[in-house]
Amino acid sequence: MNAQPSAAATAEPLLLDAALPEFRFSRLACRPVVTPPSTRVPGLLETEPGGYAGFDEPGWAKMAAAFFVHAYGVRRSLLTYEARATRTDPVSTARFGRYSTLVWPGVGVVLRGAADDRSGLRGRRTTPMRRCVEMRAVIVYESLFGNTREVADAIGEGxxxxxxxxxxxxxxxxxxxxxxxxxxxxxxxxxxTHMRGMTTGMSRKMGLKAEEKEAEREERAFTPEEGAEGPGVRDWFHDTLPKAHTGTHAAAAFDTRADMRLAGAAAGGIARRLRSHGYELVAEPEGFVIENTEGPLREGERERARAWGASLQVA
Known part of the structure; x- marks a missing residue:
């Protein structure tokens, strides 16, 4: 969350249910309610917005509350909770004051618990909401035998x-x-890199079959990565990755390849597809060398991948 809201934060806030209906947020306090003052758990009487202002039956407190989503800097949002309360007569004012004194300190605990439960975080240690995340980076990788995954991990460390x-x-x-x-x-x-470019369904099948036969011949274990059969990065660009929205969208491309003159490079094709999806490359496509089809990485390549990751800069 940014330290200071941008000018976009002044935009009209959105009701959470309208902004993100697919998340099925609770309708807790999204409609006006009136509640009788009591030191016991109050009863609730829902009323439509048109009847809220005119409700004046003695002995009740009226409260309207809602969650809002505000624009908050670049590609970030701020979730706020607002509530307004009033009483229908002087007796209600005094009684509701005592009720608020008892109940209000626990409201924050209840709201945080409800938010954790809705987001699937209950029972897990969560990051305090005031913490500012400088940036978010995602490394997506395709790996048949673990070499590209190892490079991706090193880039993330960098x-x-x-x-x-x-x-x-x-x-x-x-x-x-x-x-x-x-x-x-x-x-x-x-x-x-397969056949001078990104993998295909056929190249993955052929590569896996060849390595399985080689493993049988050498009487060793054959351990491809989970999901090695696909889909691969080529399919992912075509079927899954949406076009980037407006704003700053930095990206970088890499591959693993054999050290031979005609090996080719998958990173170039990955870079072109990132550009076509609206991303701006912040580095030239990079390749990391493996010793043979199943690996391992050449000595020093993991360290070079980590240094390359550290060099990636986002404006």
Whole structure:
């Protein structure tokens, strides 16, 4: 969350239910209610907005409350809760004052618990809401035998090293759904090089089959990555990654490849597709060398990947 709201924060706030209906947020306090003052748990009487202002039956307190979503800087939102209360007569004012004294200190605890429950965070340690996240980086990778995953992990370590307050996540391409990626300040995408470019369904099948036969011949374990059959990065660009929205969308591309003159490079194709999806490249496409089809990485490549990740800068 930014330290200071941008000019966009002055935009008309949105009701949470209208802004994000797919999340099925609770309708708690989204409609005006009136409640009888009591030191016991109050009863609730819902009323439509048109009848709220004119409700004046003695012995009641009226409260209207809502959640709002505000624009808050670049690709960030601020969730606020607002409530207004009034009483219908002097007796209600005195009684409701005593009730508020008893109940109000626990309202914050209840709201935080409800928010945690709705977001699936109950029972987990959560980051305080006041913490400012400098940036969010996501590294999406395709990996058949673990080499590209290892490079992706090293790149993530480098980004974290350069930006200690950043939120950094490495995601296998088979798990990289739009809701998992979310808004990012930096998107890094990488995969193995097959036939001078990105993998295809056929190249993955052929590569896996060849390595399985080689493993049988050498009497060793055959351990491809989970999801190695696909879909791969090529499919992900075509079927899953949405076009970038307006704003700053930094990106970078990498691959793993063999050290031979005609090996080619998948990173160039990945970079072109990032551009076509509206992303701005902040570095030239980079390749990291593996010793043979199943690896390992060449000595020093993991360290170079970490340094490359640290060099990626977001304006």
């Amino acid at each position: 980004v974290k090293e350069a930006h200690p307050d950043a939120e950094v996540e490495c995601v296998a391409v088979v798990d990289a759904l739009p809701e998992r990626i979310g808004p990012t300040d930096l998107l890094v995408v990488g995969g193995p």
